[in-house]
Amino acid sequence: MTTAAQSSIDNRKSKISLYWSLTKPLQSGLLLATGLAGYMSARCPVFNVGTILGLAGSLFLAIAGSTVLNMWWDRDIDAKMGRTQKRATSSGAVTENEVLRVGLILSVVGVGWAVAMDALYGLIVFAGLFFDVVVYSMWLKRRTAWSIVWGGISGAMPILAGRALGLGVVDWIGLTLALGILFWIPTHTLTFSMKFAKDYAAACVPTFPSTYGLAATRATIAISSVLAALAMVIAGYGIGMDWGFLRLLGVLSAGLLMLAVAITFKPSERVNFGLFKYASIYMLAAMILVVIEVM
Amino acid sequence: MKMTSLDRTLLLVTGILAAYQVAVGIDGFGALPIIAYTIGFGVLLVAGLLLIILGFDVLDSPVVVIVSTIIPLSLSLGLVWQHASFGTWYLVFAIIGFFAIVITRSFPMPGKLPTITIAIVHGIAGLTIFLLPIILSVQGKTQPLFSLVGIGGALIGIGGLLLSFLKAGRPILSRETIFKILPILLLLMTICFVAGFKFG
Numbered sequence: 001m002t003t004a005a006q007s008s009i010d011n012r013k014s015k016i017s018l019y020w021s022l023t024k025p026l027q028s029g030l031l032l033a034t035g036l037a038g039y040m041s042a043r044c045p046v047f048n049v050g051t052i053l054g055l056a057g058s059l060f061l062a063i064a065g066s067t068v069l070n071m072w073w074d075r076d077i078d079a080k081m082g083r084t085q086k087r088a089t090s091s092g093a094v095t096e097n098e099v100l101r102v103g104l105i106l107s108v109v110g111v112g113w114a115v116a117m118d119a120l121y122g123l124i125v126f127a128g129l130f131f132d133v134v135v136y137s138m139w140l141k142r143r144t145a146w147s148i149v150w151g152g153i154s155g156a157m158p159i160l161a162g163r164a165l166g167l168g169v170v171d172w173i174g175l176t177l178a179l180g181i182l183f184w185i186p187t188h189t190l191t192f193s194m195k196f197a198k199d200y201a202a203a204c205v206p207t208f209p210s211t212y213g214l215a216a217t218r219a220t221i222a223i224s225s226v227l228a229a230l231a232m233v234i235a236g237y238g239i240g241m242d243w244g245f246l247r248l249l250g251v252l253s254a255g256l257l258m259l260a261v262a263i264t265f266k267p268s269e270r271v272n273f274g275l276f277k278y279a280s281i282y283m284l285a286a287m288i289l290v291v292i293e294v295m
Numbered sequence: 296m297k298m299t300s301l302d303r304t305l306l307l308v309t310g311i312l313a314a315y316q317v318a319v320g321i322d323g324f325g326a327l328p329i330i331a332y333t334i335g336f337g338v339l340l341v342a343g344l345l346l347i348i349l350g351f352d353v354l355d356s357p358v359v360v361i362v363s364t365i366i367p368l369s370l371s372l373g374l375v376w377q378h379a380s381f382g383t384w385y386l387v388f389a390i391i392g393f394f395a396i397v398i399t400r401s402f403p404m405p406g407k408l409p410t411i412t413i414a415i416v417h418g419i420a421g422l423t424i425f426l427l428p429i430i431l432s433v434q435g436k437t438q439p440l441f442s443l444v445g446i447g448g449a450l451i452g453i454g455g456l457l458l459s460f461l462k463a464g465r466p467i468l469s470r471e472t473i474f475k476i477l478p479i480l481l482l483l484m485t486i487c488f489v490a491g492f493k494f495g
Contacts, residue, residue: 244318247329251317251337255344270349277348289318 018088019102022071023064030284035059035158037287038177040294041239042166054117055165059125059158061110066129066154068103070137072096077142081199107133114161121165128157142204145211152185173238180231184283186224187260190217191276195269218263221275225260228279229253232286236293245293249286256282296474298350305478310343312485320492324377327386331373338365339485351474357400360413360462363455364396367420370451370488374427374444378436385423392416413459421455424448428491441495447487454480 039055071078071089079090088094107129115122132154140147156178163174193200193207194217200207208217236249259275313336321332342362345353353359372389376382396416399409425448432442457473460466466473 242318244322247333248314248318251314251333251340254337255341258341270352274345274349274353278344281344281348285314 015094018093019068022068022088022094022099022102023106024067028060028063028067030280031063031155031158032056032060033284033287034177034181035162037290038159038162038164038174039166040162040291041173041177041235042163043239043294051117051165054113055121055162058110058113058117059161061106062114062125062129063110063158065103065105065107065110066132068099068106069133072099072103073133073137074141075099077203077205080203081196082202083196083199118165118168120168120170121161124157124161124164124170128154128161130154131157143206145206145208147206148186148189148208149182151189152182155185156181173235176231176235176238180228180235180286181283183224183228183231184279187221187228187256187275187279190221190224191272191279193217194272195276214267218267222260222264225256225275225279229256229282236286236290239290239293241289241293245289249289252282252285296351296471298346302478303347305482306343306347309478309482309485310340310347312482312489313337313340313343316485316489316492320489324373327382328373328377331369331376335366335369335373336488338362338369339481343481346478351477354458354461354474357462360400360459361393361397363458364393364413364416364420367417367424367448367451367455368393370448371420371423371427375423378427378431388419392420410460410463410465413463414456417452417455417459421448421452425452428495432495438495441491443487444491444495447484447491450480450484450487454484 035055036052039052071087074084075087075089075096078084078087084090089096089099111122111126111129114125131150136147136151136154140150159181160170160174160178163177164170167174190208194209194214197207197209201210208220212220230253233246233249233253236246241249256275256278259271259278262271263275316336317333317340321329321336324332368389372385375385379385392415395412399412425445428437428444428448429442431437432439432445454477457467458477461470461473
């Protein structure tokens with residue numbers, strides 16, 4: 001192999017690695033897991049490999065596409081924040097037009113694939129992308145701290161889409177599962193916005209801590225954690241989850257509530273971090289429980 | 296003290312086993328034993344996850360003494376309620392013992408009262424989990440492997456006492472040594488409990 005050819009391969013590998021990081025693989029993976037769990041919760045023939053692969057592929061592409069488009073839109077504020085200024089979009093490692101093209105291609109292929117599989121499923125996937133990119137990032141993120149509600153709604157779409165694909169309709173259990181995710185997201189994002197308050201202030205992005213203060217933010221986190229746990233337990237009951245699994249979900253929810261109480265009455269950096277991490281583990285565990293239960 | 300990957304793995308396996316016990320391992324028991332075991336293994340699961348997330352520093356919290364009491368008290372209550380005739384009395388003891396520890400750890404107390412309270416409550420709960428399953432299996436009232444629950448009881452007793460005395464400022468072993476053996480102690484204890492309940 002010539003040196004030029006080797007160099008070209010290395011460049012491509014490096015670029016793929018850059019774009020992979022722009023899709024926020026962990027966050028996208030967690031949202032994908034919620035979509036798969038939503039589908040499984042419908043108790044449809046879960047071993048329909050074609051449908052599961054289609055769901056996983058289309059959902060991942062749509063989520064990754066919207067994430068890349070968000071990064072493209074937010075590149076100027078990302079460059080002002082210590083936490084994000086090394087991202088490929090803000091450090092100049094990739095060109096703006098290229099990022100936009102990749103984001104659009106991923107989004108169009110993901111949504112197109114979803115629509116081709118099922119119109120309702122495709123519509124919900126599109127709604128998730130629209131709320132995330134247009135409503136949350138482009139319209140509200142720089143205007144109001146309440147933008148996170150719309151970010152939360154878009155984050156709740158994968159589980160609703162997955163269940164709608166399995167059932168063919170949107171039902172109350174799907175909406176409750178979506179509510180569980182919607183209420184879980186503030187636990188995640190508000191904890192983040194407290195930890196990186198200076199970054200958001202430097203970028204002039206309004207957040208709950210900067211608008212309403214730390215105490216109100218902590219109270220919001222606590223309330224949303226309680227509501228998230230409640231919604232997941234109600235949805236678990238609605239799915240027909242076995243009592244043993246409901247007990248386990250209850251135990252994990254109790255852990256979330258305990259941390260929510262701790263962050264309200266005895267706040268500290270460590271408890272914030274603990275709640276932030278535990279909330280992710282909680283949601284992943286809840287999704288795994290839904291999947292195991294119906295298998 | 297920094298937590299190693301091995302420590303985290305051991306704690307994760309402990310958590311998964313405790314989760315299994317809550318979800319599957321106690322099906323078919325009476326209402327009170329199910330509640331008691333759910334609390335005991337549930338606290339073990341959540342505590343394991345918090346240890347993984349926050350590291351050993353979380354053990355510096357004053358809540359640890361109370362949490363490390365809930366596990367043996369609830370497990371021993373479940374065992375007594377299922378297998379002994381003095382279940383109601385033990386329930387009263389468990390409630391009083393729990394509140395005694397909460398009160399003696401929350402307010403200034405004279406002399407050695409907090410330490411004595413911990414020693415009595417942990418001692419009785421630990422001995423109950425240790426002896427009752429062994430006696431039952433020796434008498435043939437349960438399968439021989441139920442005695443594994445007793446071994447788990449011995450391990451939880453050791454762990455609970457080590458942590459409680461460390462928190463009380465009278466460590467039996469050094470802080471580093473306790474943290475070093477804690478993950479493996481918790482895992483062995485949970486394996487004994489799960490296997491004992493499954494095969495006993």
